[in-house]
Amino acid sequence: MTELAIGIDGGGTSCRAAVADRSGNVIGRGRSGPANILSDLENSLFNIVESARYALRDARLDAEAISSVVSVVGVAGANVTDYGQRIEKALPFAEGRVVTDALIALQGALGDADGIVGAFGTGSVYNARRDGRLNGIGGWGFVVGDQASGARLGRDLMERSLLAHDQVRPASPMTEAVMAEYGNDPERIVEFAHSARPTDFARYAPVVFEHAAKGDAVAAGIVTDAATAIGESLEALLWSECPSICLLGGLAGAYEPWLSERYRSRLAKPKGDALQGAVELAVKLLNDQQRGAA
Amino acid sequence: MTELAIGIDGGGTSCRAAVADRSGNVIGRGRSGPANILSDLENSLFNIVESARYALRDARLDAEAISSVVSVVGVAGANVTDYGQRIEKALPFAEGRVVTDALIALQGALGDADGIVGAFGTGSVYNARRDGRLNGIGGWGFVVGDQASGARLGRDLMERSLLAHDQVRPASPMTEAVMAEYGNDPERIVEFAHSARPTDFARYAPVVFEHAAKGDAVAAGIVTDAATAIGESLEALLWSECPSICLLGGLAGAYEPWLSERYRSRLAKPKGDALQGAVELAVKLLNDQQRGAA
The missing domain is CATH 3.30.420.40 (ATPase, nucleotide binding domain)
Structure with a gap:
């Protein structure tokens, strides 16, 4: 040894x-x-x-x-x-x-402290350590889970773009940009969506955040829904003495301003x-x- | 000839x-x-x-x-x-x-009359004839469309069941029945969902309607969301003199009581x-x- x-x-x-x-x-x-x-x-x-x-x-x-x-x-x-x-x-x-x-x-x-960690990349998953005991939720993949994942943001973007194309929901600069990218042909979006892996959808997550920051109503709606989903999952794990919540993954920083004060007030930078x-x-x-x- | x-x-x-x-x-x-x-x-x-x-x-x-x-x-x-x-x-x-x-x-x-037709089976799609001219929307498939399809109802059921399992959203008799069907093992639901075709998800649509009729809160939420989506699509096609709306497909009858009066008052039986x-x-x-x- x-x-x-x-x-x-x-x-x-x-x-x-x-x-x-x-x-x-x-x-x-x-x-x-x-x-x-x-x-x-x-x-x-x-x-x-x-x-x-x-x-x-x-x-x-x-x-x-x-x-x-x-x-x-x-x-x-x-x-x-x-x-x-x-x-x-x-x-x-x-x-x-x-x-x-x-x-x-x-x-x-x-480190060795109690707290909650939420990870937001292509997927989304939450883990808590409370009195030393671990409890994890989420991470079930984007088809029936991962509500705050990059993959879901991208999939939502495609869905809203098609609804805007059909004039069922309002269009926005973001949905028009997506339709233009696919030659204003909904069939091409459908073709993409049916062969897209989670990472393919997740490539659009930064697009959604950029438009949301500029006040695009559709983008803000998508991010708000995802931030609400984050709140629901954090709420399921949170306890009153929870010392901190850490956000990890490529989308952590982008989500931070969209979270409610209840969770933002407990945010801490990850130690490592x-x-x-x-x-x-x-x-x-x-x-x-x-x-x-x- | x-x-x-x-x-x-x-x-x-x-x-x-x-x-x-x-x-x-x-x-x-x-x-x-x-x-x-x-x-x-x-x-x-x-x-x-x-x-x-x-x-x-x-x-x-x-x-x-x-x-x-x-x-x-x-x-x-x-x-x-x-x-x-x-x-x-x-x-x-x-x-x-x-x-x-x-x-x-x-x-x-x-027949030869104007009107709107909504079809609800594994997928969902809408077509209108107004002053003899045709206009169709929806039907883009369940990954990024078909909000009122049987496939989406089934997919939503799986998603809500996992959220209930994680105690993020409330459980209900329906979500508990689904978890029991999969041995209370979320991994098995994920496995099903990732290989499921639209028809596999759509098999669960009658389950959702049955529970919704019995007052199951999660089921009623899923059906209400889908009925709202139907309303949005009908609204995009509707005009004030539209003589009738026909609902077609295996789920037409199940949706009827969930539609708002605005659309129900115009419903007509399909001629053929x-x-x-x-x-x-x-x-x-x-x-x-x-x-x-x-």
């Missing part, structure tokens, strides 16, 4: 790792390919381990050190059936613990990112172990 | 044909496989012609009669680029005209179905031609 801890943020576009000493000082970093454990367990495992190897090399440590470190890996899907355990068994570390991406994001944002959270949890695990061994 | 007209309702599940004399008396009927011209032009053409052959046989007419009849074929997609013309050119009739499914449905429901509309148009075409030839 060395004195080293590795935190790994296993993401859908890349895995990032950082190796730290038992005080939490990061001495090396690594990055590799993506981890999507539910759709490709084998390559995900490879990339998780590869990111750790790169971090050790960056810290000028022997490759063999990998078998003596303690690691915490955060990855989406870790709580689905036995996926997390299957990865834990296959990891080459002295001890490797696999947790959800939500937990490392929450640890990174809040998800990788930082994974490192903190790994260092904790290392210190717990050494106390156990003493 | 015979004295016969054939009307064909080329639908996504089957083609139906009826052969009539120049007074519109139906003397034979036929049915064949589906017509989905945008996805399978060749088989659609085959089935359209096959339904006509069956109708002629049913009327105890020679197979050769097909080359001397006048026909009107109503089929979805007839107005998309040159699909309608391509079918017209390939038909074996003395004269064959290809029109949209919307037009034959409107003709069947309204889409096949009847196709026959009427075919008989008109036959008589116009014979007048032209006289």
Whole structure:
């Protein structure tokens, strides 16, 4: 057993790792390919381990050190059936613990404190830690969930543009810009929408926020609906002594001015990112172990 | 040239044909496989012609009669680029005209009168004839349109059930029944939703109406939203002298009590179905031609 801890943020576009000493000082970093454990367990495992190897090399440590470190890996899907355990068994570390991406994001944002974290990117999801206990809601995907996600904002934009084209709902500079982009042909919007992945819809989220900021009524309506949905989800998690709410993800800053004062008054800047959270949890695990061994 | 007209309702599940004399008396009927011209032009053409052959046989007419009849074929997609013309050119009739499914449905429901037709099945679409001119809106599919469709009702049901599961919105007997159907496992609902076709979601539309009739608050909310959407679309088409509004499709009767009095007061029973509309148009075409030839 060395004195080293590795935190790994296993993401859908890349895995990032950082190796730290038992005080939490990061001495090396690594990055590799993506981890999507539910759709490709084998390559995900490879990339998780590869990111750790790169971090050790960056810290000028022997490759063999990998078998003596303690690691915490955060990855989406870790709580689905036995996926997390299957990865834990296959990891080459002295001890490797696999947790959800939500937990490392929450640890990174809040440290050891209680609070609520809402993440707004292509999807939307909420996690709370209250008296040390975790509770997560949302994140069900844009077809039947993720009401405040970039994907839903983009899908709403397309729907309102078609309603404006049909003169069912009022048009606006934004809906006219969208129709113009598709040659004023609703069939082309329908064609896009029926093959669009969440990320394709989410590309339009910044467009919605830009128009909303300029006072476009349709854009403001879409963002207001999404902000109301955020409020409903925060309300489901909030308790009176909740010390802080952190907004994460690419759309966090854009949503902030649209939230009601009830939630804005509790907003706090995240302390760190998800990788930082994974490192903190790994260092904790290392210190717990050494106390156990003493 | 015979004295016969054939009307064909080329639908996504089957083609139906009826052969009539120049007074519109139906003397034979036929049915064949589906017509989905945008996805399978060749088989659609085959089935359209096959339904006509069956109708002629049913009327105890020679197979050769097909080359001397006048026909009107109503089929979805007839107005998309040159699909309608391509079918017209390939038909074996003395004269064959290809029109949209919307037009034959409107003709069947309204006859030659002005009015508005709203169709509510797996999708939702509206057509008006005002001073003889046609205007259609909606029908853009459930991803970004069809707000009052069975598919949207079912999708909304799944979304509200997940929100109730997360305690973000109130639960109801209906949302609890849906969660129970999926073993109280939100992941299973998400799995269903991400592979569901419009018809899969639409299977739940009767469930929503049943619960709404019993006073289930979530169900009533979903149906009220859809009825509001119907009102908005009707409003976009309505004019003060509009003689009647006809509701068509499997959900027409279920929606009726939920519409506002403004629209309910103008409701009229459809005179006939889409096949009847196709026959009427075919008989008109036959008589116009014979007048032209006289």
